[in-house]
Amino acid sequence: MADKFVVSKADNSLFIRQEGSQLLYVLIYVDDIVVISTNPLAIDRFVKDLDVHFSLKDLSHLNYFLGIEVTYTLNGNLMEDERLFRSIVGALQYVVITRPDSAFSINKVCQYMHKPLDTHFKVVKRILRHLQGTLEYGLQFTHNSKLLLESYSDESWGSDIDDHRSTSGFCVFLGGNPISWSSKKQQVVSRSTAEAEYRSLAHVAAEI
Incomplete structure (x- = not known):
């Protein structure tokens, strides 16, 4: 069976067998094997032939290979x-x-x-x-005798094109140093920029 295959020049773990217009591809990594062919019956024959020499566990359709998930769509196989x-x-x-x-x-x-x-x-x-x-970026904290608590918030009204929900963001400072921040999508649709601003303000007020 082995003499019918040639090793791919692109990948030495890929073996190719051609019989007329029919192609059979066998990708091997240790004990994991993926078999692909232009003829589904050729896959069945190859698996049966291989099972004669080795104990195999046929997992049928490919779902996972080397940690990669494979899903199937009407337009083909989408990895x-x-x-x-x-x-x-x-x-x-x-x-x-x-x-x-x-x-x-x-x-x-x-x-x-x-x-x-x-x-x-x-x-x-x-x-x-x-x-x-930007690995050198980080937070800078400075000494300040005045521990003034300040907060700033903003929003992006209806910025999500899918559900038209707004995004809120805030940053809280203590003595001029950042101590808390957040960016998250609002849970409901705001009907105006003012409503979105109030929701963003409520978000930071709850944090304080």
Whole structure:
């Protein structure tokens, strides 16, 4: 069976067999194997032949391979690594503890944890590149004899094109030093900028 295959020049773990117009691809990584063919019957025959020599566990349709999730759509097979997206975005939430300048963008990508798209992952990579280029950024605290508590808030009215909800943001200072900040989408739709501003104000007032 092995002499019918040739090793791919692009990847030495990919084996290709051609019989006429029929192609069979076998991708092997340790004991994980993915079999693809232009003819579904060829896959069945190959698996049965391989099972004669090795004990196999056929998992049928491909769902996961090397930590990558594969989903199927009417337009073809769409490979998505939603778990990787959620893992990175989950870790980015810790960045907000010392990087208030990233609070808005990180909160934005958090809103797509349920079903992220490729475009959302591109945004995540842009955030990572920004953080990599600004590793020296941080919080500066200065001595101040006047412990004055100040807070500032703002909103972006109806900024979400999907549900038209506004985004609130605030920052609280004690003695001129930042001690609390947040950026989050409002839970309801505000019918005016004034209503959105009041909701944002209520958000920071609750924090104080």
